Amino acid sequence: MTTVRWLLAQRRLQLALRGGADGLGRSLDCAVSSELADAGEWLSGGEVLLTTGLRLGEDVAVRRAYLAGLDRVGVAAVGLGVGFGFDEVPRDMAETADELGLPLFEVPLPIPFSAVTRAVLDQIAAQRSARLVTATKAQPRMTRAAASGGSAALVRELAEAIDQHVVLLDTGLAVVATAPRTIPSADLNRIRDLVVRDPASAGAVWMTDDATITVARVGSGGRTYGHLGVVGTSALDDVARMLVGHATSLLAIEHAKPRQVTRDVVDLHDDALALAIGGSVSGPGLRRILGRAADRAGRVRAAVFTFADPEAAAQGRRRLVDDLDHRWRPVFVHRDDVEVIALLRGDDHVEFAVGLLAMMNRSAPVSGGIGPAGELREVGESVRQARLACRSAAVGQLVDLCGSRSLLTMNPVRQALADASAQRLSPVIAHDEQHGTNLRESLLAFLEANGNWGVAAAARGVHRHTLRHRIERIEDMLEVDLSDARTRAELLLMLLGADA
CATH class of the missing domain: 1.10.10.2840 (PucR C-terminal helix-turn-helix domain)
Incomplete structure (x- = not known):
């Protein structure tokens, strides 16, 4: 980011700050020159305005109003060229600049305005070039993250690339993944409000006093798979918007992949979970596959749902697979006669499993139990305790023996x-x-x-x-x-x- 402080540090320009030191951190996006007394009406903010002040005259009130008008539209700084209208920066203008926090610097007579303009534009171009180089490196990393770690890994990579908070929501506006950490509830609600206003919109921006929130739809054609929200202290630049667009494309491809591929992955995960339930979690390949279901700490927990008969369990398994896939979850579901066993993230709360049970219970009576969170090698133990908890549950109920500190867990x-x-x-x-x-x-x-x-x-x-x-x-x-x-x-x- 190019700031006023950077511009004043360019010794070859010999610029001298005369007021408004509190605004040295303001960012610059261009440099312009104008002798209009109402120049603020022609500016949009972020500019360095260069002027000789020929139209300002000796009226102190006019000069103060001039600077106040520029500050209102967001001008980053004002450069006053001396040797024409003024031999030096007037004291009243310096005092006004201090009051506004609007940097006011002196441009010596030998320095042409074009030199200042060129310095700003060259710096902005250099920074954009550097950002583009960064983006060209970030895009392959994001693609690899999506291919190897799914949506959660892609969200983490995007958050790091644009240095913003990123959250992925499913179509029900539930959080699928967030990075670099949990997003504040106030910002999350703002993102949801933006989506609710126009769910089919490709994107929207909401600016507050302390944050800028950007929302992008994840979808293909007329179908929407979810929404990607970005929260930062400033609006996204061109490069960041390009990376967000790349991320939404990758997410759409991930969610719209051929159904046969999805079924094959679900079957593979089913076999992996069956092996883990039997106590076999040896081999890096199996651990790597099971790791897709883990939270950031590498932990998982099992949920067991029991139906009245195998046919109801088979139907419940299909509904559970579809629901987890709809929530952008890696699907690890295995049916054993009347039982349906699901592998969840270690940080999933009991309420999440209760929601899954309620969804299945609408079609067929089912009871459930959830096991404790643990490492991948402890999948079998979590399933065993989930089964024990399930046996204690009534129809339509899910039991957590560990959460209730049952003696049976000792x-x-x-x-x-x-x-x-x-x-x-x-x-x-x-x-x-x-x-x-x-x-x-x-x-x-x-x-x-x-x-x-x-x-x-x-x-x-x-x-x-x-x-x-x-x-x-x-x-x-x-x-x-x-x-x-x-x-x-x-x-x-x-x-x-x-x-x-």
Whole structure:
């Protein structure tokens, strides 16, 4: 950025500041000369105005009004050439410049105005050339970031290239990615307001006292995939606008890629997640693929959703895949019979998973659980705890055992419950092993339904009388009364601890 301070530092021009030192940081975008007394009416701001003051005369009020008018339109500085109308800069003009913070400098007689103009224009041209060189280097980096790291990596690269805050919103105006850090809520709301005013607009700018906000639509043809917002202290220059345009093009290409490519990537991610659930996270290739789902700290967490039957789970998986893709998320979703397992970012809040469950629950009854955040090698553990949490959830509910500080998340407690289960429930377990029955599963369904015969029978897919007969046999084997709430609670904890 070319500033008044830079101009006055050019010794060959012999310029001397006479007033308005507080404005030395003002930026320059051109230099012009004019002898008009109302020159401000012909200027748009950012100029260095060079004049001999021939039309100003001796009236102090006129000279003060002249400088005030230039300051109102945003003139960056005023250069007064001495030796014609004035032998030196008048004291009243210097005082007015100090009051306004408008730099006023003296141009000595031997220095032509063209020399000042040429110096400013040459500097601006040099800076633009440097910015273009920077842009030519930034564009390949942005392209590589988009190809290897997706939208989040591209947003980070753009923010660094233009030195501004950047945020990517999906069509629902939810934040997909932001850089270099979380954007202030006030600025985020301003960006959303700009989009709401005209969602189909290619771009819009909102200028406030402390920020300039630029919004660009990400789309292809008549389709909109999201919006890119940029927040900075000044308006974007030509190079920055070019880089923002490059970013929106890359994002549109990423989101509009052929559906077959999208399906292939989803299937690849499904296989990678299945391997991680099984405990295999070895090999740099698999870790690199799973890393697409991680937050900036490299952490992930699992969410498990359980449906009534495999067909409902398959439908729920399709809806979940579409929803995550719509949110610009790397899609890691795996179905295991009636379970649908999703890999989320480690910094995703429980509310995000609750929203996913609510979306799927509109089509089919589903319950959910979410596991703790951890490193990639801990995916299996997060899935295990998410499954345990899901078993504690009612239909339409998502449970976070870690967030609720459940005892079942503590290894010593789980081990004690597992040991108690093996001892206390041994007659039922032995009967199932010897006769191929499912008494243990029937007991668990009955306990999870809190003794509700209808709910438990539906969960096991049997008639209520069949389930009642099984529970009576279990009561005889264990010598317990399952109408007692405390007994049911103890046995449920043992079964959950054993499953954990």
